[in-house]
Amino acid sequence: MTATTAAASAVPPAGPSPAAESLARRARWRWWELALFAALPLVWLLVPGQSLLVNEIAIVALFAVSLDLILGYAGIVSLGHAAFFGFGAYAAALFAKDVLPDPLIGLAVAIAASAALGLATSVLILRGTDLTRLMVTLGVASILYELANKLDWLTGGADGLQGVVMGPLTIPFTSLPGFAFDLAGRTACAYSLVVLALALLACRRIVRSPFGASLEALRDNRLRASSIGVAVSLRLVAVYTLSAAIAGAAGGLLAQTTGFASLDVFDFHRSAEVLLVLVVGGTGYLYGGIFGAIVFKLLHDLVSAWTPQYWNFWLGLFLVVLVMVGRDRFVRPWTWARRRRAA
Amino acid sequence: MLTLLFDGIAYGMLLFILAVGLAVTLGLMNFINLAHGAFAMAGGYVTVLLMNRADVPFVACLVIAFFVTALVGAVLERTLYRPMYARPHLDQVLFSIGLVFIAVTAVDYFVGSMQQNIRLPEWLQGRLPIEAVGIGKYRLFIVVVCALLTVLLQWVLSRTRFGSRLRAAVDDPRTAAGLGLDVDRIFLATFAVGSGLAGLGGALGAEVLGLDPTFPLKFMIYFLIVVSVGGTTTITGPLLAALLLGIADVAGKYYIPKLGAFIVYTLMIAILLWRPQGLFARTATR
Numbered sequence A: 001m002t003a004t005t006a007a008a009s010a011v012p013p014a015g016p017s018p019a020a021e022s023l024a025r026r027a028r029w030r031w032w033e034l035a036l037f038a039a040l041p042l043v044w045l046l047v048p049g050q051s052l053l054v055n056e057i058a059i060v061a062l063f064a065v066s067l068d069l070i071l072g073y074a075g076i077v078s079l080g081h082a083a084f085f086g087f088g089a090y091a092a093a094l095f096a097k098d099v100l101p102d103p104l105i106g107l108a109v110a111i112a113a114s115a116a117l118g119l120a121t122s123v124l125i126l127r128g129t130d131l132t133r134l135m136v137t138l139g140v141a142s143i144l145y146e147l148a149n150k151l152d153w154l155t156g157g158a159d160g161l162q163g164v165v166m167g168p169l170t171i172p173f174t175s176l177p178g179f180a181f182d183l184a185g186r187t188a189c190a191y192s193l194v195v196l197a198l199a200l201l202a203c204r205r206i207v208r209s210p211f212g213a214s215l216e217a218l219r220d221n222r223l224r225a226s227s228i229g230v231a232v233s234l235r236l237v238a239v240y241t242l243s244a245a246i247a248g249a250a251g252g253l254l255a256q257t258t259g260f261a262s263l264d265v266f267d268f269h270r271s272a273e274v275l276l277v278l279v280v281g282g283t284g285y286l287y288g289g290i291f292g293a294i295v296f297k298l299l300h301d302l303v304s305a306w307t308p309q310y311w312n313f314w315l316g317l318f319l320v321v322l323v324m325v326g327r328d329r330f331v332r333p334w335t336w337a338r339r340r341r342a343a
Numbered sequence B: 001m002l003t004l005l006f007d008g009i010a011y012g013m014l015l016f017i018l019a020v021g022l023a024v025t026l027g028l029m030n031f032i033n034l035a036h037g038a039f040a041m042a043g044g045y046v047t048v049l050l051m052n053r054a055d056v057p058f059v060a061c062l063v064i065a066f067f068v069t070a071l072v073g074a075v076l077e078r079t080l081y082r083p084m085y086a087r088p089h090l091d092q093v094l095f096s097i098g099l100v101f102i103a104v105t106a107v108d109y110f111v112g113s114m115q116q117n118i119r120l121p122e123w124l125q126g127r128l129p130i131e132a133v134g135i136g137k138y139r140l141f142i143v144v145v146c147a148l149l150t151v152l153l154q155w156v157l158s159r160t161r162f163g164s165r166l167r168a169a170v171d172d173p174r175t176a177a178g179l180g181l182d183v184d185r186i187f188l189a190t191f192a193v194g195s196g197l198a199g200l201g202g203a204l205g206a207e208v209l210g211l212d213p214t215f216p217l218k219f220m221i222y223f224l225i226v227v228s229v230g231g232t233t234t235i236t237g238p239l240l241a242a243l244l245l246g247i248a249d250v251a252g253k254y255y256i257p258k259l260g261a262f263i264v265y266t267l268m269i270a271i272l273l274w275r276p277q278g279l280f281a282r283t284a285t286r
Helices: A002-009 A018-027 A031-046 A048-073 A082-098 A103-125 A130-150 A186-207 A210-220 A222-227 A232-258 A268-281 A288-306 A311-325 A333-342 B002-029 B036-054 B058-084 B089-110 B137-159 B161-171 B173-178 B183-209 B215-230 B236-255 B262-274
Strands: none
Touching: A018 A210, A031 A048, A031 A186, A048 A186, A048 A210, A048 A232, A048 A268, A048 A288, A082 A103, A082 A130, A082 A232, A082 A268, A103 A130, A103 A232, A103 B262, A130 A268, A130 B089, A130 B215, A130 B262, A186 A210, A186 A232, A210 A222, A210 A232, A222 A232, A268 A288, A268 A311, A268 B089, A288 A311, A311 B058, A311 B089, B002 B036, B002 B137, B002 B183, B002 B215, B002 B236, B036 B058, B036 B089, B036 B183, B036 B215, B058 B089, B058 B183, B089 B215, B137 B161, B137 B183, B161 B173, B161 B183, B173 B183, B183 B215, B215 B236, B215 B262, B236 B262
């Protein structure tokens, strides 16, 4: 990265430069981040009865984190992020069914496939306004939906891809027998949590780096960022590809842990839901997706148990209220009355 | 072949009437309203319910559908939409998706999720007695109504006092307000008319497009295509885009049914990649 070398060469022998110091401050671990990472294994140990739910939450969280990379850090509004999620899901499911049932290699394939798709479609989001980008992302997801629907010899069409049987989860570089995926979802849950933790660590490293800082710069003002020498298009391509890869990992996890991939993974609902999840948790600090996923899934469980058919109504109402109150204030109820008086 | 072309034109005209209100909200207020299809659905359901349960004649239903949805649009604009104009696009997207979800489930709850059918009056059924070209009477009716509306719209926008006020408000709301125009009221009226047209389109299209509670989601992308491909600065842009889309969709589904909507989406992405502001946009707007 050019920014690092520039910062490093500018360091005077006496001590670190202000720029390097501020970058180091960005990268410092906070106590709550450590607590969050420590909580992940605890969840697995403490709520063994809810493994399936935890697994779902982890997958949605991972998906939302991937969206946060482009929305929260690079400022790209996407209505078709499910394209990558679904592509990863189908890639993992097809790989397990037709080539090799090993989950780790399958996950790698899903990530690589989605990353390739992200790279290929990233040219589409470089130009135009927010509306153009919305349309193009939505269009890509719709095309994939149509493809998955029509190529029924490959994907099973509207019936979904059935009969995906996963092999046991082995630990790489050991000769242990590995863990089979069980019905209670203990293995699946641990697997998803580990992938989530690894992805979070990788993303954390990336967004706290000078590269991440340059992303925020171009989100806030693209013209200025390019005039101080940030290669805007390249960075957008890079972050879009990365985000696609992580979304693909989330989709792959879903397909592997449920043993099923259906058209639903490309659906517009998915793209809209992940937006909501991320927005509930808060954008632009990487962990928003996790909190959003927890809130969203628990709420979903509650409301679905109460009125299974009309979950969408409450989802819509929630969205409208959320935006009317204001995204940034929604998590801080004590500010609601204050701002209203000021307005 | 000619029949296909004619069906495509009818479909395109219908899409134009449905989407023209969206073109105005997007171009005028720079507001991304994904809930536009919900107004169209409202118009469709007003017609269906009035015809099937109260035996109101079809043409009267169309008029009622227009006014009911315009009224709903006006009320919503005043209460919910107006605070959203100044918000970032992400907020607008979330807000309008929320409205769509509410509308879809509300209709599902009150009317039921089955497809609704319209019994057309006698004089609109069947085909014209011309051998070479099979022209459905109802398609012809759609084309005539939509063409009349288009001419009327164009006339209002370019020749009347309201039209010039509206164009002033489009170009620069602040200056227009500074010159004493009541921009809020212009927006309100425009939004109401746009919603009303969507409702009318939904009522006209219930027979052709099919009407069930998922209507706003199914056709959302089509409306957006019309607007984003046509550009939001003129009225002829969306019209041409809608005709193009209608013909491409009908022809594509007829000749290559395997691919379905695939062609339309690919075409849209290609056009937006080539001209991100839309095909017929003036250069450098905003």
